[in-house]
Amino acid sequence: MRRLLLAAAVMLSGLALTACDSGAAGGRAAPPADYVADVGRANCVEARVVNEDGLAAFESGAASLREATAAGDRAAVEAAESDIRTGLTRWADTLVEMSGRPYAPANTLADGAATIQKIADPADDTPVEEARETLAHVGNKLRAACATDTK
Numbered sequence: 001m002r003r004l005l006l007a008a009a010v011m012l013s014g015l016a017l018t019a020c021d022s023g024a025a026g027g028r029a030a031p032p033a034d035y036v037a038d039v040g041r042a043n044c045v046e047a048r049v050v051n052e053d054g055l056a057a058f059e060s061g062a063a064s065l066r067e068a069t070a071a072g073d074r075a076a077v078e079a080a081e082s083d084i085r086t087g088l089t090r091w092a093d094t095l096v097e098m099s100g101r102p103y104a105p106a107n108t109l110a111d112g113a114a115t116i117q118k119i120a121d122p123a124d125d126t127p128v129e130e131a132r133e134t135l136a137h138v139g140n141k142l143r144a145a146c147a148t149d150t151k
Helices: 002-020 033-071 074-099 106-120 128-149
Strands: none
Touching: 033 074, 033 106, 033 128, 074 106, 106 128
């Protein structure tokens, strides 16, 4: 009887070890490739929308800044600059948050956030046209990364 119990215990422990060993680190199977691609695409779509919204908000703020400057309204200029910086900071913060998601183009999102944060810094004196080009380049890099990450 003791041998029978010992044999059963050895068999059960062997089955348990086999069930836990899926070949991946930590005993977990890697997610299916379709799942990874779908999540990656969803992250990219969301990141592109966030990027487009951020760029549109920048464009709107830049237009307000131009109008305030043309009118010589110093208070409106300061308000427009503050609105632009607030929008840029929000945009960068969102990209930072997204860079921590699984199957997202993390490096591209983090680099884009760093670029946006630099422009948002009150000490930064990047001209509006140059900032616009730099911010558009962030979107170009994101599109390129998403084109390669989701195939």
